[in-house]
Amino acid sequence: MKWEKIGKIFDPTEHKLANRCHEFAQSPQVLVFDNFVRIYFSTREKDKTGKFLSHISFIDMDKEFRKIVNVSSKTVIELGKLGCYDEHGIFPLNVLRDDNRILGYIGGWSRRVSVSVETSIGLAISQDNGLTFKRIGDGPVLSSTLNEPFLVGDPFVAIYNNKYYMWYIYGISWIYCKATLSRERIYKIGYAVSDDGINWNKANRQIISDKLNREECQALPSVIYHKDVYHMFFCYRQATDFRKNRERSYRIGYAYSEDIHNWIRDDENVGIDVSPNDWDSDMMCYPHIFKCNDNIYLLYNGNEFGRYGFGLALLEE
Amino acid sequence: MFKWKKLGRIFNPLDITDRPWLKEFAQAPSVLIFEDFIRVYFSCRPHRDENGQYISYSAYVDLNRNNLFEIVDISKQPIMKLGGPGTFDEFGTYPTSVIRSEHGVMAFYGGWTRCESVPFNVGIGMAISHDNGISFSKSGNGPVLSYTPDEPFILSGPKIRRFNSLWYLWYIAGRRWIWNDGKPEPVYKIRMACSNDMVNWIRAGRDLIANKLEVNECQASPDVFFYENRYHMFFCYRYSLNYRGKEKGYRIGYAFSDDLQNWTRDDSKAGIDISDKGWDSEMLAYPHVFGLDGCLYMLYLGNEVGRYGFGLAILKKYKSL
Numbered sequence: 001m002k003w004e005k006i007g008k009i010f011d012p013t014e015h016k017l018a019n020r021c022h023e024f025a026q027s028p029q030v031l032v033f034d035n036f037v038r039i040y041f042s043t044r045e046k047d048k049t050g051k052f053l054s055h056i057s058f059i060d061m062d063k064e065f066r067k068i069v070n071v072s073s074k075t076v077i078e079l080g081k082l083g084c085y086d087e088h089g090i091f092p093l094n095v096l097r098d099d100n101r102i103l104g105y106i107g108g109w110s111r112r113v114s115v116s117v118e119t120s121i122g123l124a125i126s127q128d129n130g131l132t133f134k135r136i137g138d139g140p141v142l143s144s145t146l147n148e149p150f151l152v153g154d155p156f157v158a159i160y161n162n163k164y165y166m167w168y169i170y171g172i173s174w175i176y177c178k179a180t181l182s183r184e185r186i187y188k189i190g191y192a193v194s195d196d197g198i199n200w201n202k203a204n205r206q207i208i209s210d211k212l213n214r215e216e217c218q219a220l221p222s223v224i225y226h227k228d229v230y231h232m233f234f235c236y237r238q239a240t241d242f243r244k245n246r247e248r249s250y251r252i253g254y255a256y257s258e259d260i261h262n263w264i265r266d267d268e269n270v271g272i273d274v275s276p277n278d279w280d281s282d283m284m285c286y287p288h289i290f291k292c293n294d295n296i297y298l299l300y301n302g303n304e305f306g307r308y309g310f311g312l313a314l315l316e317e
Numbered sequence: 318m319f320k321w322k323k324l325g326r327i328f329n330p331l332d333i334t335d336r337p338w339l340k341e342f343a344q345a346p347s348v349l350i351f352e353d354f355i356r357v358y359f360s361c362r363p364h365r366d367e368n369g370q371y372i373s374y375s376a377y378v379d380l381n382r383n384n385l386f387e388i389v390d391i392s393k394q395p396i397m398k399l400g401g402p403g404t405f406d407e408f409g410t411y412p413t414s415v416i417r418s419e420h421g422v423m424a425f426y427g428g429w430t431r432c433e434s435v436p437f438n439v440g441i442g443m444a445i446s447h448d449n450g451i452s453f454s455k456s457g458n459g460p461v462l463s464y465t466p467d468e469p470f471i472l473s474g475p476k477i478r479r480f481n482s483l484w485y486l487w488y489i490a491g492r493r494w495i496w497n498d499g500k501p502e503p504v505y506k507i508r509m510a511c512s513n514d515m516v517n518w519i520r521a522g523r524d525l526i527a528n529k530l531e532v533n534e535c536q537a538s539p540d541v542f543f544y545e546n547r548y549h550m551f552f553c554y555r556y557s558l559n560y561r562g563k564e565k566g567y568r569i570g571y572a573f574s575d576d577l578q579n580w581t582r583d584d585s586k587a588g589i590d591i592s593d594k595g596w597d598s599e600m601l602a603y604p605h606v607f608g609l610d611g612c613l614y615m616l617y618l619g620n621e622v623g624r625y626g627f628g629l630a631i632l633k634k635y636k637s638l
Contacts, residue, residue: 137466146457
């Protein structure tokens with residue numbers, strides 16, 4: 001693959017966002033309309049304890065990605081209720097069309113005491129072209145199980161041959177990091193299949209092999225079917241010292257599959273990497289791949305996990 | 318209807334002095350019957366930690382089958398370890414329900430984690446014992462029954478049973494957290510699921526027991542058995558708030574069913590209530606009914622939900638409805 005970087009297309013600090021959010025536009029997710037492209041993202045407010053809450057917002061862009069034509073000014077989806085899996089944030093909201101409705105898969109975050117966070121995946125549905133979403137219930141559709149004990153998150157759902165496929169991540173351990181005196185999480189990419197988008201059967205296995213080491217963290221899978229092959233973009237990093245250390249932080253990885261079940265990791269052919277001295281020079285993360293006007297694009301976040309927005313690349317070959 | 322005769326307290330955790338992990342509480346008794354003794358599993362706690370918080374373990378006490386008031390053994394250590402960092406059972410295993418299977422003795426338990434906005438969450442775990450229930454190893458680091466859209470948190474109080482070649486799990490599911498004096502309190506209801514293999518569960522997806530006290534009534538310990546051609550469930554229930562005293566604390570409720578699916582609540586047939594004085598004068602909670610040598614017994618908790626242990630009652634009279 002070969003990508004042409006178009007550059008950063010959205011900086012949240014240059015716009016007024018709902019829910020008192022002013023920084024971060026993470027994990028962009030696309031819904032293509034006839035005349036525009038809607039890009040959902042997770043942005044943050046600080047609560048009264050000084051901790052972040054992640055809210056969903058969106059912008060609409062023209063289909064050549066030259067101009068922002070609309071910035072959502074209202075709440076797209078409320079955070080979860082007290083004690084629920086998505087009480088403290090939604091990251092990401094993965095959206096797709098399913099007949100005349102739009103499904104929104106919620107990466108829900110809630111805070112813990114011995115570790116920082118727990119996550120699960122929920123479902124919300126929009127009947128108004130994606131302006132607002134309403135949950136099907138207070139709890140998740142995909143959560144921890146015997147061998148995926150925590151941190152089930154980062155949903156990406158696609159429908160092929162009337163079956164729903166979800167790629168997601170699950171935690172395998174929280175390791176103690178001496179440098180930060182805190183626990184850091186390790187997670188891997190898995191997948192599940194469903195007939196209705198609600199009841200899921202997990203494959204219960206890691207589908208992307210490790211490249212760095214056993215503690216490699218893999219996140220945010222995004223899949224597209226193109227020229228008879230399934231292509232997956234994701235991001236990966238070292239388990240510790242990844243926030244400030246450029247050498248250990250997120251990069252984009254790539255894998256392909258011919259049968260949708262078995263994947264071959266092939267980062268050599270990802271065709272995109274960090275730039276020198278730019279908004280995406282320290283890290284690249286949270287890729288989202290999609291088609292628009294017969295082009296294939298990649299949205300992604302750069303330095304500081306998307307604190308100052310996201311950028312776009314166009315597939316050249 | 319049932320008529321129970323209280324036989325008295327069987328086990329008081331305050332009598333145990335040589336186990337630092339067994340200092341307070343003996344909650345949620347559950348029985349495994351052996352040839353010469355019955356093993357009563359329960360959950361207990363060491364003293365509060367420096368932050369004033371409890372963890373809970375599960376353990377057992379063995380009672381002489383011919384004299385249930387004679388303790389013949391107490392587990393030397395908890396029957397299973399707490400979970401690792403970030404797991405659902407990092408801070409407690411309570412309650413535990415056990416049953417024999419072709420693979421060994423199976424345990425289903427509530428695993429406790431600590432949250433920031435609410436004090437805790439609970440998921441249901443599974444473990445297996447190959448030494449007749451002395452020690453259990455977990456079937457995975459995660460829960461066997463986790464949250465769903467309409468069972469969003471607090472899956473707890475599992476009771477594993479086998480009827481008609483199927484495994485049944487009765488349990489409770491949290492409905493909502495409500496604020497009371499700046500403190501969140503959970504509301505939970507009785508639910509059920511069934512399975513062929515104990516790993517994949519099909520949930521009924523509805524509350525089984527009608528509310529009696531209020532919409533936010535909390536229901537727990539759904540204990541089901543088959544007796545005289547009918548399924549019976551004893552459980553406990555309380556008000557959602559200010560439930561730590563006599564007036565609004567736990568009482569024992571009763572429901573019956575002919576098909577295991579549809580339950581008719583009729584607490585007037587429970588046949589057991591709080592005593593005038595003593596260790597069970599303020600509340601009755603966590604009933605467990607078992608048959609032994611031609612008699613039907615009920616284990617149950619008293620005041621402060623088992624802080625002072627559990628007691629035993631025997632069925633004196635049963636009249637079918």
